[in-house]
Structure formats: C-alpha cells, structure tokens
Amino acid sequence: MNIEPCRLVVEQIGALFVCTPHAPYIRMRTPLLYPDGDVIDIFVRPQGNAMLVTDLGESLRWLRTQTSAGRRSPKQQQMIQDVCQTHGIELFNGMLVLRDVEPAKLAGAVLGLGQAASRVGDIWFTMRTRTTQSVTDDVEDLLRANELPFERGRKMRGRSGRDYSVDFEVHAPKHLSLVQVLSTGSRAATSGLVDHAYTLWSELAYHKAPGNPMQFVSLFDDTVDVWAREDFKLLETVSDQIVMWSRPDAVVQALAA
Known part of the structure; x- marks a missing residue:
C-alpha cells in the first residue's frame, strides 16, 4: 500500500x-x-x-x-x-x-x-519559576525514593547562640549529613543564599567532634544557570561536599556512602 x-x-x-x-x-x-x-x-x-x-x-x-x-x-x-x-x-x-x-x-x-x-x-x-521550596520538595522525594532516613527543617544552635534551620539532616550508617539547598531563578538572589549557607556552616562547625561523624553538604540547584564560579569556591571552604541537583545519583552517593 x-x-x-x-x-x-x-x-x-x-x-x-x-x-x-x-x-x-x-x-x-x-x-x-x-x-x-x-x-x-x-x-x-x-x-x-x-x-x-x-x-x-x-x-x-x-x-x-x-x-x-x-x-x-x-x-x-x-x-x-x-x-x-x-x-x-x-x-x-x-x-x-x-x-x-x-x-x-x-x-x-x-x-x-x-x-x-x-x-x-x-x-x-x-x-x-521553581522556588527553593519546590526544589526542597524534590530533594525530599529523592531521599524517600532511596530510603535515606532524614529530618527536614532540622533546628540547631550556632556558635553565637543563634538558632538555625538546616534543610535536611540525613542519616547513613557511617555518618550524618547536614544538607542545605541553594535554589533561585534570579542571579540577584544568589549572593544572599551563598552568604547564608557560608554563615550557617561556620556557625555549626563546632558541632563536629571526634566520634561525631558529621558532614556539611551544599546542594546547588543548577537546573537554572545563575551561579558564578565564585559561589562554589566560597562554599568549598566551609562545606565537606558540593553537589549538583542535575546529578541526583551523585547526591545520593554523597549522602549514603
């Protein structure tokens, strides 16, 4: 035919x-x-x-x-x-x-x-138009899908006595991970998010101690091209790991290993 x-x-x-x-x-x-x-x-x-x-x-x-x-x-x-x-x-x-x-x-x-x-x-x-909240919801979905125990919105006291909220506390057999999500669709907002994460990790660093394996993980939502190289470099100085949301497999590996 x-x-x-x-x-x-x-x-x-x-x-x-x-x-x-x-x-x-x-x-x-x-x-x-x-x-x-x-x-x-x-x-x-x-x-x-x-x-x-x-x-x-x-x-x-x-x-x-x-x-x-x-x-x-x-x-x-x-x-x-x-x-x-x-x-x-x-x-x-x-x-x-x-x-x-x-x-x-x-x-x-x-x-x-x-x-x-x-x-x-x-x-x-x-x-x-995705907001930090929607990305954080996606991260929660990823943690559940991979059966990683977590607490969302973990409240912790900083070195200065100020209380901070960390997006996720994730439990793995060998260590505990504190995860802060950085997400925005605006380049003008990136510096404020990075500065906040820098202060957060600096304030909570005193919680790290021998026998208390804890890592700080900065999770960048790179599905929107707004971040500068300097943003990553600054948080590398206070983070144990920098991970990208475009690679969810690497996010899981960083938290579960």
Whole structure:
C-alpha cells in the first residue's frame, strides 16, 4: 500500500502543515510552537499499511538546551511521563512516539503528538519559576525514593547562640549529613543564599567532634544557570561536599556512602 502522509493530513485537517522530505521520514512543520517561538516539527514514516509518528527527540532536546544542567529533576521526569500518558504517547529513547497509526487517523496523531511536544516544552516554565521550596520538595522525594532516613527543617544552635534551620539532616550508617539547598531563578538572589549557607556552616562547625561523624553538604540547584564560579569556591571552604541537583545519583552517593 502506497501511503502519502502529506495528502492524508491535508485532506483530514487542512493545509496547516508544511511537508518536506527528511529521509526516511517526512517532516511536517506544524503551526504549534515551543515557548521560545521555535516551530514544532513532527516526523512521519510509512511502515506497511500504517505509519510511525515521532518528534525524533526534538522536544526533550529543546528542553535540555534551556538549561546548563545535564539532567532533569525526578519531578520534571515525572511531568514528562504524565504528558505522555495523557496523550497516549510512548517515550522511547528520548523520543515521543506513536506506532501503527492508521491512515485515517494520521492527522489526529500528528496534531496530538505536536500538542504533547508543546506540553513538554511548557515544562521549561517550571524550570524557570521553581522556588527553593519546590526544589526542597524534590530533594525530599529523592531521599524517600532511596530510603535515606532524614529530618527536614532540622533546628540547631550556632556558635553565637543563634538558632538555625538546616534543610535536611540525613542519616547513613557511617555518618550524618547536614544538607542545605541553594535554589533561585534570579542571579540577584544568589549572593544572599551563598552568604547564608557560608554563615550557617561556620556557625555549626563546632558541632563536629571526634566520634561525631558529621558532614556539611551544599546542594546547588543548577537546573537554572545563575551561579558564578565564585559561589562554589566560597562554599568549598566551609562545606565537606558540593553537589549538583542535575546529578541526583551523585547526591545520593554523597549522602549514603
């Protein structure tokens, strides 16, 4: 059976899509856009009497380019899974995919996958507007998922007699970790967060003693590119470990080892 995807889509939904060859696929330029105005392209490949419809990974690739972080948070990964489930789409090797699409349903499949790609792009807004509280919630989810015992909002007295709140106290067989989360979407706010963490660790340093294995962990939310090299260098002087939220596996390793 000789399937002509472009003709089918025009017949079913009108001339809203521009088709160009993209061997072995046909590229369909949709009227849908990513948040920055980039056009969403969908790719179709005939397979016997049906068709494969995919974004060839462009949606997640676009999302990845919006941040310097190499990985998304667990909550963002779940949001992507939710989008796919809502639209009945498979996530395969980073691609949004619809398989075995019948010719009569091609236009709906192309439009539906394009809408899913747009929804994935909208996750960018959560990456820009996420607050320290939401990131801290994500860290709590990570600790629970890895069965690391913890106390959130641990109150401790500093050397000066002032009381401080540490985001997490995490218990492991060999040591106890105090974890402070640094997260903001504004470069103007970074210095205040770093100064606070510096003061926090300096004030609590007297709690460290022989027989009381304790480490200070500064956890940077690097899913938004706002931090300067000087921020890391300053906290390295008072932290036992600096970890990045873009690498949750390294966060777990630092706390559990």
